Amino acid sequence: MIETHKANRLIHSTSPYLLQHAYNPVDWFEWGEEALTKARNENKPILVSIGYSSCHWCHVMEREVFEKENIAQVMNEHLVCIKVDREERPDIDTIYMEAVQAMGINGGWPLNVFLTPDQKPFYGGTYFPPDQWVQVIGGVHKAFTERRGEVDDSANELAKLLADQDTSHYKKAYEFTELATDLDKMFAKLASAFDKNWGGLDKAPKFVMPSVWLWLLRYYHITKNEEALNQLTITLRRIAWGGIYDQIGGGFARYSVDSYWFIPHFEKMLYDNAQLMSLYSEAYALTKEELFKTVVVETFEWLQAEMTHPQGGFYSALDADSEGEEGKFYIWKKDEITEILKEDAALFFDFYNVKDEGNWEHGNNVFIQTQSEEAFIKKHNLTEVTWREKLRGFKDQLLAVRDKRIRPGLDDKIITSWNAMMVCGLLDAYKYIGDERFLNAALKNMKFIESELTEGSVVYRSYKGKRSATTAFLDDYAYLIQACTKLYQATFDEYWLRRAELFATFTVDKFLDEDDGFFYYTNKDNEALIARRKELFDNVIPASNSVMAQNLYHLGSLLDKEHWQQQAEAMTTPLCHIIISEPNYMSNWGIAYMEMKKGLAEVVLVGENNMTLKKEIFQTYQPFVLTLGTKTQSALPLVAGKTAVDNKSTIYVCFKKTCQRPVFSSKEALEQINDLT
Incomplete structure (x- = not known):
């Protein structure tokens, strides 16, 4: 954070991302009535600039553009400038990301969108270098002042497109046949994209997509299809062996830039690690493969060491960058390791493919395992016990040195949905591994959510020093309901089941579109944006509607509320044709479909x-x-x-x-x- 300028309005924010911009010379506003009124009164276009704390190119654009006095003067003269943290306000981000994509531009962050004073988008993009940015502002100003009619016509047309929430074109009457037949069709579709050598789906960059593999676990449980089990275990081993997994400190990076899980984009997100806790715990329960249990335990230890608020809440993310360089905190020169491990270094080098010249760029090494522990132990005439002790010692020694480095930036806001997701991950780990530490951490986190982020049935989105004024979105409620439901089943404390019932009742009342049976992402009592969206398709994070369908089905069973079960089935059945034909985009819906058709x-x-x-x-x-x-x-x-x-x-x-x-x-x-x- 550069403090050569007077603090702007963002200094009062609860968002680490907005606080990073609090000393920019740009006259930033948070999203709210003050900025919107100014735009209307002064008849100026609005710039909505959206990013998040651990976003690499967001940092670059701030450094190159928003910290520059001369560029800020142009922005302040011609625009009303609003900064948005996409993780605090995903409702705003979703609308304007869809707008940019509708303009034919690839989406991403930073996301920079220009709006009319009534919030309707007419131009946008992602990262802009300084010279191009100044030209863009000049072009926007000229269009807005000289061709206002064309700008308004374009903005109105786009706003109409964004406001269209007719889900009928996704629905189709479905005649149920055999469950096994439908599941085999889904598997065949997924299998056509399997990378059979390196695991995952056959493309780069590679995201883990936990719900796809959670579906595959259930598919194998039902069918005993050995191809499914083989692909699952290859995938989870390769990920656990790869650079995407922090071999020294535990925890997973967001994605791999290559198809080998080798070089990650080094940022670590809470929501990825939450889902991977569940995935590896379930895989351990099925296979009893010790590697999967080790990954769960090490990821938990990383969570406790680096991502936990003293009162039990979980922080959001770690940056990819430290000292202005992506991955610097995590990479090693061979000589550094030799100095630390001395005569044992050669053993470590062979296990993790460390090279004299580096196995990555600029002589650096990223640790990656390419052979099984069994093969390595045999090759070096070691016993399993001896090797495990040595490896633990190697990791401890290197971690002690790494901990003295300058750390990546920490996004220390606490988001309700991501925290609830991690509670679910911890409870799945407790369920299948049995370590009481997992349950205790889950309980402590839920008590934090109860004390800091809820007030009766009203839930708030995030916390940093204090809770934000933004009330919760559908994903917050959906994952909180799921966490409460799982916590009851872990403890048999009926308080948590009643909390799940309370939040589910509130969600049905405030978020449900009764005309089509799906849930809006925003509470009907929230401020009105230009569109009210619905999340239907599963991605790296499952769609909030698919999670709600599961919640209603589970709670309908546990509380004997048949109308909730019927509501869950009414959400899922019309999507069956897409669930079966496109399971990679509907994997969590696929899990819900299995549960409903097979029964619990x-x-x-x-x-x-x-x-x-x-x-x-x-x-x-x-x-x-x-x-x-x-x-x-x-x-x-x-x-x-x-x-x-x-x-x-x-x-x-x-x-x-x-x-x-x-x-x-x-x-x-x-x-x-x-x-x-």
Whole structure:
């Protein structure tokens, strides 16, 4: 942050990204009535400049453009300039990203869009170098003052396009056939894009896309298709071996720039790591592959060390850059490692492909594993125990040195949806690995959300020192409901189930479009933007509508609210044709579809030993099970009347409104579950 200028209005923001611009000479506003009124009163075009704290090219444009006095003078004279953090205001970002893409321009960040005073976009782009930026402002000013009619006509046409939320063209009547047939069609579509050597989908750059692989786990559970399991394990091993995974400190970078998972874009995002906690935990439950458990534990340790607020909230992201250079914090020269590891360095070099000349650019090395530990141990005549001890020691020594380097920037705002996603990741890790640290971190985080980001049924988007004034969006509610639902199943504390019910009721009331059955991204009581959007397609983060469909289906089961289950099915069924034909864009919908068509077993555990029995059940992979429980008695519809028979802890396995005979061991319960699901 450069402080040679007087602070502008952004100094009062809760956004780290906006605070980075607080000493720019640009007369920045936050999005709000003050800026919009100024634009109307002065009849000036609005610049909406959107980015986020860990965005590399956002930093570059600030340094080259927004910090320059002469450029700022031009901007201040001709424009009303608004800075937006896309992570605090995804509603604004989504609208204007779609606008730029509708103009035929590839989207990305920084996103710079010019609007009429009534918020309608008429021109935009992404990163602009200084000379081009000044020319663009001149062109915008000339068009706005000399050809205003053309500008307004174009803006009105684009605004009309953005406001169109008719989802009927995505819907199609679907006649259900065999579940196995539909699943095989989805698998065949995904398999056509598999990279069978390096894992993932066959393209570069490579994003992990966790929900695709979570779908594949469930597909294998149902079909036992060995090709699916092989592709899954190849993918998860290659990612865990690659540079995209921080081999020294744990945690995953956002994506790989190549097709080998080798060189990452080095920023680490909370939402990626949250979903990968779930993915690797589930994969460990299925395969018992020790590597997958190690990845979960190391990622958790990174989360605790670098991403956790003292009160338990989770920070948003780590920059790719440190000292103005992408990846500098994470890369190594061979000589540095030799100095640290001494005579053991050669062993480390062979394991992680470290080269004299560097395995990347400028003589630098990024650690990447290309052989299994088993093969490496055999090659070097080591025992497994000896090697594991050595490797842990190597990592600790290098981490101690790395921790003294200048760190990448930390985006320390706490976003409700991303925190709830990480709670889900931690609870999945607890479910399948059993480490109490995961549960404790999840509980501490939820208590932070409860105390700092909620007020009754109203949830707020983010926190940095104080909560932002922006209330929550659909993804915040959707993931918070999911987290509360999972937390009940982890603890059997009915408080969390009632919280899930409260937030779900609020979401249905404030976000649902009753005409088409899908949810808007924004609360109907929020300020009106030029369009009210709906998220339908899954991406790196699943669509908030697909998460809500799952929530309603799960809560409908747990609370015996059949109308919520019916609502979930009414959302999912009209999209089945797209789910089946384009599963890479509908992977979380695909999981919801599986759950609804296959059905979920409801496992009720009653008695003093219920938590131990539950842990034993989840020693195996059970993705189609919901759990309920009490030590004594409960008024929950599915638990009421169920008792500990003969004072022995008792398990009731129910499916589609029919319960099996009560049993007393996890082995017997698993036999019943496997017969039903």
